[in-house]
Amino acid sequence: MQPDHLPAVVALATRMHPGCPERADVLDERRRLCPAGCLVLTEADGQVGGYMLSHPWRMACPPALDTHLGHLPHGPDCWYLHDIAINPALRGQGHAHAALHHLGAQARLHGVKWLALMAAEGARALWAHLGFTPTPDVPAAITASYGADACPMRRALPGS
Template sequence: MSGGAATWRPMRADDLPAVAAMSDTVHGAFTEPLATYAERLALYPQGCHILESRGFEGEGTAIGYLVTHPWRLGAPPKLGAALGALPAEPDSYYLHDIALLPAARGQRAGEAAVALVRNLARAAGLPVIELVAVGGADAYWQRLGFAYAAPGADGPYGPGTFVMRRPVEA
């Protein structure tokens, strides 16, 4: 991406088609339907963000997204499943999904996203962030301070997926 900077901003309902398209592009077999993202946005809008590039003309282009929410530790939601509601007494902050298009890579957008997630978790009073790493991303998440919740065990989405956690204050 030349000529502009990328920044995280709150997600809006009109971003959802782009979010679903980015999910399809980036996640392949682990993509989720638009309805999943619409529900997460409705349930916890403060946890949903768009990475937007700004070119010289000031136009914004969505080049990534982030979906997070309070949750229960050790119980990642099923892929594509509706939540219905967030838990009344969450004990962790769940990084549900992040996708970055090639235009976003090399800009430390993932590091900025983790800083954002840490701030959101801190504001929610939750001590730990949990995620499910897919597609070989576990090595990347390790570099950002996440550790395997159950080393050597396959995660909830099958072989090669891993539940990972990191304390908010680390």
């Protein structure tokens, strides 16, 4: 993901995640802090058709929605999927599985054995289908920042 992708990423985020709005500078900070974890999916015409924002983090305390990180933690214990969005026209082509594969590779490079995320806006069943289970003991205020149905979730990497 490059700086010039940000307007398209923000537009897609607004369209795909209306209940979880975030400021452009928050999304851009993720990109700057962890370029290897922030990717775009381009359509045949070169337009942004999807994106992923992810970074190493601490599972017990995921970042609240629309907050700056400041820096990445020393000694992370998970690779955190902050957000993923794929244009509905591009779904069913394996892009989500490719993104999870990339997350796993980044996690291994950073010596962590877990993927983590916050399931929101009705996505809990999807993430459960992909092998994620609820993460215990996450502060309620953080979870609530993602909406009433939010659920922190995690998945161990294969072989962990």
